[in-house]
Amino acid sequence: MALTRTDLAPDAVTSAAARSAQAPQAPAIQIVPLRALPVVAVVLVLLVTAVAGNWLWAIDFFHVSGGALWTSIDLFLGFVIGPIMARMSIPARVEFSKRLMPKMVVLMPTLVVCTLAAGWQLARHLGNLSTAYPEHGWVIASMIVVAVMAIVAIGILEPANLAVLFELRKPQPNGELIGQLMKRFIYAAGVTGAMQVATLVIMSRLATG
Numbered sequence: 544m545a546l547t548r549t550d551l552a553p554d555a556v557t558s559a560a561a562r563s564a565q566a567p568q569a570p571a572i573q574i575v576p577l578r579a580l581p582v583v584a585v586v587l588v589l590l591v592t593a594v595a596g597n598w599l600w601a602i603d604f605f606h607v608s609g610g611a612l613w614t615s616i617d618l619f620l621g622f623v624i625g626p627i628m629a630r631m632s633i634p635a636r637v638e639f640s641k642r643l644m645p646k647m648v649v650l651m652p653t654l655v656v657c658t659l660a661a662g663w664q665l666a667r668h669l670g671n672l673s674t675a676y677p678e679h680g681w682v683i684a685s686m687i688v689v690a691v692m693a694i695v696a697i698g699i700l701e702p703a704n705l706a707v708l709f710e711l712r713k714p715q716p717n718g719e720l721i722g723q724l725m726k727r728f729i730y731a732a733g734v735t736g737a738m739q740v741a742t743l744v745i746m747s748r749l750a751t752g
Contacts, residue, residue, distance in 0.1 A: 572641060572711045579649045590657055594664050602661045602668070609657035614739035616650070621733020628725060633718035637711065640721055644707050644728075647700075655696050659689065671749070678749050685745045692735050692742070700735070703728040 593601035624643075628636055666672050671682050707724045710716050 572708055573645055574705065574708050574712075575648055576645045579646070583649050583653050586653060586657065590660060594660065597668070599665070599668055602664045604661075605657045606661035606665050609654050609661060610739075610742070613651075613654040613658055614736065614743065616654070617732045617736030617739055619736075620729055621736045625726075625729035625733060628729065633722055636722050636725060637716060637718050640707050640725055641711055644704050644711075647704050648708070651696055651700060651704075655693055659693060662689070681745055681749050685742060685749070688738055688742050688745065692738050695731055695735050695738075699731045700728055703731065 589601075590605050592598075593605060628639065631639065666682065670676055671678070673679070676682065703724050707721055707728070710721055710724070
């Protein structure tokens with residue numbers, strides 16, 4: 544006797560369920576990439592050691608390298624990655640965000656801490672914080688610009704970053720919301736990058752003043 548479609552339905556359902564169970568599950572998005580934490584810990588320990596030991600060359604290294612990376616990343620995100628993402632489809636933005644945003648969670652705060660802490664110690668060592676310093680006004684201007692950049696980085700960039708990651712962890716992420724959050728992140732990075740250029744001008748003035 545020929546089998547009817549009704550007779551085949553349970554087997555088809557069972558087969559589909561088996562294939563679904565065997566399908567590989569996408570790995571969960573990590574808010575904080577655990578592999579990067581030891582590297583961050585080493586960098587911060589070296590920074591504290593340099594400050595505690597009053598190693599001027601090491602403090603200068605942390606300030607210059609941290610500031611250079613901070614500036615470069617902000618400019619790259621704001622003026623290179625931003626326009627590219629604006630032309631990407633929503634699924635492509637989601638996939639790109641999955642790979643970029645976890646790294647930014649640990650990278651940007653580390654660079655901000657290294658740059659600001661080393662910069663303050665460097666200015667203290669060189670006597671730039673004294674009101675008697677001839678270029679004291681430029682130092683104050685630099686502090687104001689850097690303070691605004693730090694507020695943008697910690698108060699806007701990082702919350703937008705975390706919001707994207709939490710959205711990506713949902714079973715069905717909202718691609719449109721992720722796109723809006725990424726725009727906020729990229730635009731804030733661009734503004735910070737532009738302010739970094741102003742900081743470079745001030746630092747150049749102080750170095751040759």
